[in-house]
Amino acid sequence: MTQLAVEDSRSTSAAPPIAPRPWLAAASLGQREWVRFIRQRNRVVGAIGQPIIFWLLFSAGLGPTFRLGVEGGAEMSYREYFFPGSLILILLFTAIFATISVIEDRREGFLQSVLVAPIPRWSMVLGKVAGGSLIAIVEGMLFLALGMTLGIQFSVPMLLAIVLLLTVISLALTSLGFVIAWRMDSTQGFHAIMSVFLMPMWLLSGAFFPPPPFAPGMSWISWALSLTMQLNPLTYGVAALRRLLYLNSADAPLPADTPQLATCWMVTLVFAAVMFLVACKIAGQRTTGDML
Numbered sequence: 001m002t003q004l005a006v007e008d009s010r011s012t013s014a015a016p017p018i019a020p021r022p023w024l025a026a027a028s029l030g031q032r033e034w035v036r037f038i039r040q041r042n043r044v045v046g047a048i049g050q051p052i053i054f055w056l057l058f059s060a061g062l063g064p065t066f067r068l069g070v071e072g073g074a075e076m077s078y079r080e081y082f083f084p085g086s087l088i089l090i091l092l093f094t095a096i097f098a099t100i101s102v103i104e105d106r107r108e109g110f111l112q113s114v115l116v117a118p119i120p121r122w123s124m125v126l127g128k129v130a131g132g133s134l135i136a137i138v139e140g141m142l143f144l145a146l147g148m149t150l151g152i153q154f155s156v157p158m159l160l161a162i163v164l165l166l167t168v169i170s171l172a173l174t175s176l177g178f179v180i181a182w183r184m185d186s187t188q189g190f191h192a193i194m195s196v197f198l199m200p201m202w203l204l205s206g207a208f209f210p211p212p213p214f215a216p217g218m219s220w221i222s223w224a225l226s227l228t229m230q231l232n233p234l235t236y237g238v239a240a241l242r243r244l245l246y247l248n249s250a251d252a253p254l255p256a257d258t259p260q261l262a263t264c265w266m267v268t269l270v271f272a273a274v275m276f277l278v279a280c281k282i283a284g285q286r287t288t289g290d291m292l
Contacts, residue, residue: 022123029114029127030134033098037135048090048139052146055079055086058208080150081255084241085207088234090143091136091170092202096194098132099177103184121283129178129276133170140166152245162244165265168272169237175275182282205234210255233271240264 059079066078105111114124144162147154177198184190202208204225211229212222229235239259246254 030131033131094136172272
């Protein structure tokens with residue numbers, strides 16, 4: 001009788017199970033990424049400083065020899081052409097810096113604590129990806145202010161559309177970085193993948209140079225290069241940003257072969273959704289070593 005009373009008291013005094021709160025967990029992880037960014041201010045120099053240097057140096061060096069026909073028969077300067085690509089480069093660098101924390105968290109044991117928490121894996125992925133994307137958007141908007149030196153006139157609807165587009169691109173690139181970083185156990189391996197995959201992905205997006213047009217008698221190298229750039233989903237993010245930047249300009253300096261805005265939005269949204277789903281799926285798998 002006494003034993004039953006003791007067991008009954010233990011059962012009544014036991015704490016009720018804590019219900020999982022995935023959205024709160026995602027918000028906490030996103031806030032953690034932001035706090036880490038605030039404390040590592042040198043990341044701002046790396047993510048914004050290098051694209052600004054690239055934009056100024058390449059504009060000065062390649063500007064005199066750059067000739068590109070645009071819609072309406074006019075011409076555009078290389079400084080105008082390279083500006084959207086530099087903005088996308090900021091998003092790419094920020095995504096790289098943000099997802100490196102996945103490797104660091106695994107090494108420090110924090111990631112293991114998150115994995116055993118009673119939350120779904122998508123909540124963890126959403127927190128990491130949303131936190132990194134928010135940092136990328138803030139840095140991108142700081143660089144966007146330089147667009148006034150090109151004579152770009154910003155309106156409220158235009159800025160809202162650009163912020164929305166930058167959000168989608170940031171989610172896609174950060175999710176892609178998460179997928180790569182999840183399979184890594186060393187930052188050296190992640191930087192190697194960045195050099196041979198992420199940077200060429202940016203270079204072949206029309207951000208640095210326009211794709212060669214398909215023409216009879218073109219070499220197979222030019223044909224393969226043009227096809228690769230058309231199949232690159234980041235190409236449509238760059239093209240959409242280029243169209244939005246000159247949306248209010250009557251004589252918009254756009255390359256003649258720039259994809260339509262609706263097509264760019266569709267491809268970019270699908271790219272972001274697919275990469276986030278892949279990140280959620282891969283987060284539920286065990287990994288024991290590097291990707292290579």
